[in-house]
Amino acid sequence: MDRDPAGVDHLVTAVQRMWDVGMRMLRVPYQGHVAEALEAHDRIREAARACDEGLATSEITGERLHLPELLRLRGRYAASLGEEWQPWLERAIAVADEQGTTRLAALATRELTDLS
Structure with a gap:
């Protein structure tokens, strides 16, 4: 796969422009894509x-679907x-559990285990 810098x-510019024109909703998952x-x-x-910006946007908009990721x-x-x-991973697990998203909880648990 070609990964042209x-x-x-x-992508970074496009997501920032979303914010600049007042598009708040759905920015959270895009921040995750930017981060990756x-x-x-x-x-x-x-x-x-990029994650910090996505988390801040989530606080503003209340959009929590992609918060565990x-x-x-x-x-x-x-x-x-x-x-x-x-603490980041423990919170990811807690939020995923609250949402009932077992896949995201499992991913965060695996990350926690891998880093320990």
């Missing part, structure tokens, strides 16, 4: 920031950056 920058694209290019600090990714990036990562 310019494509990542286009940045991670694929070893831009981990930017990936963490953003928290899981944020935990992974925190570990890569030498930051405290366990």
Whole structure:
């Protein structure tokens, strides 16, 4: 698969433009996609920031569907950056359990186990 770095920058810009024009809903999952694209290019600090922006958007909009995945990714990036990562994953598991999304809870649990 071709992973052109310019494509990542286009994605980052497009998601930012969503915010700039007032499009708040559905931005949360796109921030997760941005984070994963940045991670694929070893831009981990930017990936963490994308997760943080998605989490902040979730707080503003109340959109929680993708919250466990953003928290899981944020935990992974925190570990890569030498930051405290366990609380992110524990919260991902708790939110996934609250939502009844067993697949997302399992992914966060596996990430927690892999990093421990």
